[in-house]
Structure formats: structure tokens, C-alpha cells
Amino acid sequence: DVKVTQSSRYLVKRTGEKVFLECVQDMDHENMFWYRQDPGLGLRLIYFSYDVKMKEKGDIPEGYSVSREKKERFSLILESASTNQTSMYLCASSLQSPGFNGYTFGSGTRLTVV
Amino acid sequence: SQQGEEDPQALSIQEGENATMNCSYKTSINNLQWYRQNSGRGLVHLILIRSNEREKHSGRLRVTLDTSKKSSSLLITASRAADTASYFCATDVTQGGKLIFGQGTELSVKP
Numbered sequence: 001d002v003k004v005t006q007s008s009r010y011l012v013k014r015t016g017e018k019v020f021l022e023c024v025q026d027m028d029h030e031n032m033f034w035y036r037q038d039p040g041l042g043l044r045l046i047y048f049s050y051d052v053k054m055k056e057k058g059d060i061p062e063g064y065s066v067s068r069e070k071k072e073r074f075s076l077i078l079e080s081a082s083t084n085q086t087s088m089y090l091c092a093s094s095l096q097s098p099g100f101n102g103y104t105f106g107s108g109t110r111l112t113v114v
Numbered sequence: 115s116q117q118g119e120e121d122p123q124a125l126s127i128q129e130g131e132n133a134t135m136n137c138s139y140k141t142s143i144n145n146l147q148w149y150r151q152n153s154g155r156g157l158v159h160l161i162l163i164r165s166n167e168r169e170k171h172s173g174r175l176r177v178t179l180d181t182s183k184k185s186s187s188l189l190i191t192a193s194r195a196a197d198t199a200s201y202f203c204a205t206d207v208t209q210g211g212k213l214i215f216g217q218g219t220e221l222s223v224k225p
Contacts, residue, residue: 004156006156031211033212033213035215040217042202042215042216042217042218043157043202043215045212045214048211048212050211058212088154090156090157092156092157100145100206101159101162102147102149102159102162103147103149103157103159103204103213104159105149105156105157105158105159106156107155107156108154108155108156110154
């Protein structure tokens, strides 16, 4: 069964800490995405990547960075965590066109910054 | 602003009834997709309909797309308690690239 695995389901970090959220997919997908989900705001795209070592800013990249050193792994980095980054973080992957048939999501990481 | 807007925001029905959710969007699309999210979990892809398609079925799911009205609907027939979840539409405007998600419809199916 195809999978997107996020390293943690729940995470509690302190303000100012550097936080790494890891995402690994085993489907040989080219595209990988990081979203955050907040009540009333829906899913908002933070960063995405179409290829190894390649990254593109999404709608809300401020305060975040990403790394894609290998095709299967896409890491989201909170350089200095703040309380307004408390959220559910969702990683997804997909094939590129013409094979695109939707996203496969991980189970999510609920991050609390205290 | 969000590309997709779902309607209603919340829907409560009895088991066995049909559930209909609607999605409107603003710009031209390559395809539109529907996802389900169980509480506190990731999203699960349900169905994809391309811009040149008008209707698609998958089991108890039926999706329609009206590109002239920039709208789509998801029908779940003979609903079950296990269908209780949030349902999101997502539009693909960049041909396999990033998706833009709506706010979701929260469906509650009572046994």
C-alpha cells in the first residue's frame, strides 16, 4: 500500500526552538507539498517541491524553510518556532502530469508551540 | 482568497439518506478533486474529475462538474455512520501542480 509517512503525530516545542518535521513517501512521486490546517482557515500551502533540491514558496512561507535532498524525503523546518505556528501540518505527494491522479497525504503532525 | 468554497459548511443527516455537498471556484481548472478527512487525520483522495468530464462515479460517490458555472457537487448515496467526516474540494489550476483547497463541509451521519 502506498504511503506518506510523517515522523510524529504529536509534537510539543518551546518558543524559539528550531523544529524539523519530516515526511517520507515510498511511491517515487516527483511532487511533494507541505500544508498547514487551521480552524476557519482551511488548508494553506507553505512550500512545495517538484524535484530533488528544488523548492517553491507557497502562500504562507514566512517563518518556514524546506529541504529536499532525496526524492522520497521532504522536510519542513521552523527556524524559530512561535506560538502562531501551532497548527496541524500535513505533507502530501503526487505524480506529475500526465500521471497526476491526486495527492496522497500523510496522517499529519499536530504541533503545539508553548 | 480561497479558490474553492464548499456549501454547506455543515450537514447532518440520518443513516441511509443521501448527502450532497457543493463546491464553487473562481478560475479555470484542469481538474477538480474531492477529499475526505476523518477527525484529526490526514486527507484521503476520493475522486478526480477532469475539466472535460461532466460526471463521474465511484461506488456510492457521484461527482458532477459544471465548468460554465464553475461548480461541482459530491453526492454520497445511502450514507453510513462511517461517512462522518469533513469533505474538501480541491482545484488544480497548474496541471498536476499545487492544489487549492476549499474550507470543507463537515458531514455528520447519525445512526
